[in-house]
Amino acid sequence: MRVAIVGSGALGATFGVLLQEADCDVTLIDIDKSKVAKINNYGITLHMPDGSYKHQWVKATTEPEKLEKFDIVQISVKGYATEAAAKTAAKIINGNSYVLSVQNGLGNLETIAKIVGKEKVVGGVTAHSAMPLDDCHIRYTGGIGGVWLGTLDGRKPDATFKEMIDFLNQAGFTVKLIEGNIEVPIWRKLIANVACNAVAGFTGFTGEKILACEPAKELIKLLAEETAMVARKKGLEFEELKSPGEFSLKALAGVKDNKISMLQDIEAERRTEIDTLNGYIVKIGKQLKVETPYNHAITLIIKALEQKMLWNKQARGTRNR
16 A cells, blocks of 8 residues: 655654555655655654664655655644645545545644545544654654544545555554544544643643643643533533543543653744644634633743744844844
């Protein structure tokens, strides 16, 4: 099976290495020429949860227009880059291909569907996580609960979909099919992401440090409860809505001493996914007439940090002239 992964960040590259090891023909697509060159020169090494290492020579390119068609195109970029990634995917798929997304946040699947067609979109969630050590070394922490996948239009799995599941299982991701409303597992993960990611981002805490800090835990509970209110008003019902704060803290425990992706972005002075997480909850809350003051406040805090990062970059640029 030919697989393209748009975005060679920690989780995208992890999928790439493990799928390559499972005998897929994998190509990473990224806009960072320096990073692509390093991957092609040195390959990618995963630091596995059990302390072992896996190294694979995974192809990487900045020129997707030169590639042949793929069976699966996985989009592994931040939410704000989803539209551009979907346009790349549209150029390298054929009539039997699927475009896969297990991205954080809301709105990604709808954005992809507008570009490639709803019938080609596979969405889902995963608790697998990873943290970059450098461009070619990734600390992979594994994940609890496997990968939940389903088609956006609800169709039954065809031959290509089943083959994708087989390879993901061989790669160690343990796929489970979503039956019914694909929104339920996406919102289940969303509650934990909305509650925890931004808190990690502005505190600078790893998962373990957050769990040792009572004020941070209290804030997570407030964000989770507020997000659950929006989910219920939207008409969703699932078990985790009964105790969303405890669910979020339990999910955070799996992060251990790793840095959540939003903290990684802030430390690297990159734009965050706040608009597809807490910012999106604020947007939906307004539509449904649900007050979301905690999510609104945390969105403003992260956006202020993003502005600070931009000013820092501009100041460094001025000094280097």
